[in-house]
Amino acid sequence: MSKLILTVDDSASMRMLLKATLTAQGYRIESANDGKHGLERMHEVRPDLLITDINMPEMDGFELIEAVRGITDFRGTPILVLSTEFSDEKKSRARSAGATGWITKPFEPTKLGAAVRRVCP
Amino acid sequence: MSDELDEIQAIFFEECAEGLTAAERGLSAMQDGDTSSETIAAVFRAVHSIKGGAGAFGHSALTAFAHRFENLLDEVRAERIAAPPETVAVMLTALDVLSDHVAAAQGTIATPDDSGSLAALDAILNAGGASAPTPAPAPVAEPEPVAVEDDDPFGFEPVAVAIDDFDALDGAPIDLPDLDVKPAAAAEKDAAPGWHVRFGPSNDAMANGAEPMLVIRELEELGGRVTGYDASALPPLRELDPENGYVSWTLELPEWCDEARIHDAFDFVPPDSLIVIEREPPPEEPTADPVSDSAQEAPEPQAPVPAEPTPAPALAAAEPAPAKPKARPVSDARAPDHGSQTIRVDLTKLDMLLNLVGELVIRNSILSDRLDSEDQERVELPELARLTREIQDNVMSLRAQPIRQAFSRVPRMLRDLHAETGKIIDLETFGETTEVDKGVIEKIGDPLTHLIRNAVDHGLETPEERVRVGKPEAGTVTLSAEQKGARIIVTVADDGRGIDRVRVRGKAVERGLIAPDANLTDEEIDQLICAPGFSTAETISNISGRGVGMDVVRSNVEALGGRVDISSVPGKGTTFTLVLPLTLAILDGMVVRLGGQRFVLPLATVVETLQPEPDQVRSTTPDSEVIEVRGQYIPVRRLPRMFGLERGERRPIEDSLIVVVENDAEGQVGLLVDTIDDRREVVIKSLEENLYPIRGLGGATILGDGSIALILDVDALTAPSLHQTRAQMRGIAA
Numbered sequence: 001m002s003k004l005i006l007t008v009d010d011s012a013s014m015r016m017l018l019k020a021t022l023t024a025q026g027y028r029i030e031s032a033n034d035g036k037h038g039l040e041r042m043h044e045v046r047p048d049l050l051i052t053d054i055n056m057p058e059m060d061g062f063e064l065i066e067a068v069r070g071i072t073d074f075r076g077t078p079i080l081v082l083s084t085e086f087s088d089e090k091k092s093r094a095r096s097a098g099a100t101g102w103i104t105k106p107f108e109p110t111k112l113g114a115a116v117r118r119v120c121p
Numbered sequence: 122m123s124d125e126l127d128e129i130q131a132i133f134f135e136e137c138a139e140g141l142t143a144a145e146r147g148l149s150a151m152q153d154g155d156t157s158s159e160t161i162a163a164v165f166r167a168v169h170s171i172k173g174g175a176g177a178f179g180h181s182a183l184t185a186f187a188h189r190f191e192n193l194l195d196e197v198r199a200e201r202i203a204a205p206p207e208t209v210a211v212m213l214t215a216l217d218v219l220s221d222h223v224a225a226a227q228g229t230i231a232t233p234d235d236s237g238s239l240a241a242l243d244a245i246l247n248a249g250g251a252s253a254p255t256p257a258p259a260p261v262a263e264p265e266p267v268a269v270e271d272d273d274p275f276g277f278e279p280v281a282v283a284i285d286d287f288d289a290l291d292g293a294p295i296d297l298p299d300l301d302v303k304p305a306a307a308a309e310k311d312a313a314p315g316w317h318v319r320f321g322p323s324n325d326a327m328a329n330g331a332e333p334m335l336v337i338r339e340l341e342e343l344g345g346r347v348t349g350y351d352a353s354a355l356p357p358l359r360e361l362d363p364e365n366g367y368v369s370w371t372l373e374l375p376e377w378c379d380e381a382r383i384h385d386a387f388d389f390v391p392p393d394s395l396i397v398i399e400r401e402p403p404p405e406e407p408t409a410d411p412v413s414d415s416a417q418e419a420p421e422p423q424a425p426v427p428a429e430p431t432p433a434p435a436l437a438a439a440e441p442a443p444a445k446p447k448a449r450p451v452s453d454a455r456a457p458d459h460g461s462q463t464i465r466v467d468l469t470k471l472d473m474l475l476n477l478v479g480e481l482v483i484r485n486s487i488l489s490d491r492l493d494s495e496d497q498e499r500v501e502l503p504e505l506a507r508l509t510r511e512i513q514d515n516v517m518s519l520r521a522q523p524i525r526q527a528f529s530r531v532p533r534m535l536r537d538l539h540a541e542t543g544k545i546i547d548l549e550t551f552g553e554t555t556e557v558d559k560g561v562i563e564k565i566g567d568p569l570t571h572l573i574r575n576a577v578d579h580g581l582e583t584p585e586e587r588v589r590v591g592k593p594e595a596g597t598v599t600l601s602a603e604q605k606g607a608r609i610i611v612t613v614a615d616d617g618r619g620i621d622r623v624r625v626r627g628k629a630v631e632r633g634l635i636a637p638d639a640n641l642t643d644e645e646i647d648q649l650i651c652a653p654g655f656s657t658a659e660t661i662s663n664i665s666g667r668g669v670g671m672d673v674v675r676s677n678v679e680a681l682g683g684r685v686d687i688s689s690v691p692g693k694g695t696t697f698t699l700v701l702p703l704t705l706a707i708l709d710g711m712v713v714r715l716g717g718q719r720f721v722l723p724l725a726t727v728v729e730t731l732q733p734e735p736d737q738v739r740s741t742t743p744d745s746e747v748i749e750v751r752g753q754y755i756p757v758r759r760l761p762r763m764f765g766l767e768r769g770e771r772r773p774i775e776d777s778l779i780v781v782v783e784n785d786a787e788g789q790v791g792l793l794v795d796t797i798d799d800r801r802e803v804v805i806k807s808l809e810e811n812l813y814p815i816r817g818l819g820g821a822t823i824l825g826d827g828s829i830a831l832i833l834d835v836d837a838l839t840a841p842s843l844h845q846t847r848a849q850m851r852g853i854a855a
Contacts, residue, residue: 013177
């Protein structure tokens, strides 16, 4: 069974773009529109990889990552941040929250795929 | 796939529109002194999302501009730069440019000139700024004009730049030697080892999902290979916590590897892990250098091979994951996508649904007409009717949206108007949350735009003029919406000079619209500005003189089943009131008979019905009859007569039924009808597809027995100007 990825992004077009891109590369995709729903979905779908945006209403990406890392079952789940931001400050915040990697939007399908395969082969 | 992309892109543009609206709202609030962090965060997020999506779809100009805009917003959000009104004004202008960029990306307009706005943004950044003015544009702002169209293996169009990811922590992604360098590198060069790397993930690293195996794999991709490991810290099996890191590895990488790339591999490995990256001394180093491939059999000094069968435990420690996936039953099928809390539905589907519900309502009526009450109970018709009604309400609410959408483009328009005319304009809005049928919202956009341009262009005076007449320098345009019964009242008011009736009259005479000696009331003169082909602007200005006059506004509104009222006080201002139907489809009505024909009165307008006593009736002239109801005089309109349906002798009022209706302009008016038949919901069928608008009639409907009834337009019937149109109406109805 192909690997399952949960994408969390408040933009519907971004979710669809991710889904289209990653589905084409053999992954199964579930999605949520903000951190809060993302956390609920984590429990429901238990993905192999979480890809999350940072700037979201309700619960932002940092909070989501911290919350996910606080759950024993998800301590080993890789988490990639997908954001248009790329300041070192943000990256180190993501890292201390427990993120595994950082991908900068906009992404190119092949490179996104390569990055995803690196943490979720 | 390209279709799919188009579809996603269409959704992106919808999001842009929403984002622009949200940003507009936020910035307007900031302008009014709202400095809460949520507000600025919402604006930031809106612009940020637009940038993100724009990049993905390759709209480089939009991306670049959004990026620069976002820079400033980010600084404000982080409270490194304050946002006084001047700054907010710059941001509002930037938002306008952003909105133009979005339009340009959609292909509706040419790419806007954003240099002025960018300069203003940068000026603020540099002035108030921390050290980070525009450091960033590099990656995003120069999306190398990739224009490759078709050769994407995944069927995607070129998605601008890839800002690669976590191997680019330094934000300089362009120089990634990525694909060229890595693959067969190790095999290709057996050359002397250049880099010596030791890596031992800390417990934290394991907790961050930083899979050591994957780090090693990445180093291998760079041309490295594992030359040894240290598992001496490995505890006995029963004490082993698979989530902790016990093992460290030694790797060698070729000397031509970029040091930064090696460091990058450890980007997300927490700093408390063991990471040693050293350049190996040059090959002429004396000691046992593992020169050849035999290095595998001759491990490095610090990689003592333990006696126990370490490989297995080492693996287990290195890969805590394998145990888990099994404990993770992936429940794919269940639970629909929570990501879509809202779904977007094609409006035509909703319309079809609405139409079907309308038919359902009609069938319901037919059933209740044909069955006696016992049968109705037996087949549970009342329950069916209730359900139908609920479905109907729900479908209607699906189409209802806050009128804010129609109001949202106004601030921008006023800024443009300010720039064009130099008039200072304050905007006040009320009732933005009033929910209106989407069809109505869409159709009032243009009339509203015109009325506002009109208010500023013709209504408001220049600042100097205002000061001269003792008004505040800034003119006020008030935009409000409220629901009254089944009507939505939208007003556009200005506190300007009011309608210049002398000039309007002069113009009307000049244009041959009225006779020079016509005797007109003030209201009638005001109405003239809605006459086809009327324009009072001495110079056709670029603003309201677009060839679309008030007559078009009026006919647009009337096409919606609404009307335009004008009230103006010289020197004080003008108010345009649009009275619009709440919905375009279904009406709660009272079925009345006039001269044997059935008509439907909208129930929402009905106040009461009564049969007057003789002493209630007062009449001055035959054309002006009133009834006294609880001390109040109510004018009576004889509907059968108005429609030319009066048979035989005129009936005295006291023998007739009067339906008292309320009209916004006229107050209460009594409508004389022959009988009242029923109260029922009717589905409005437009007459205007086939007939010219008929004043006094709002549409037609099909009654339960399948016959057709005309729907009365109460507002038009009670309006004072009706006297003029009565003859015309009689002609049509006869």
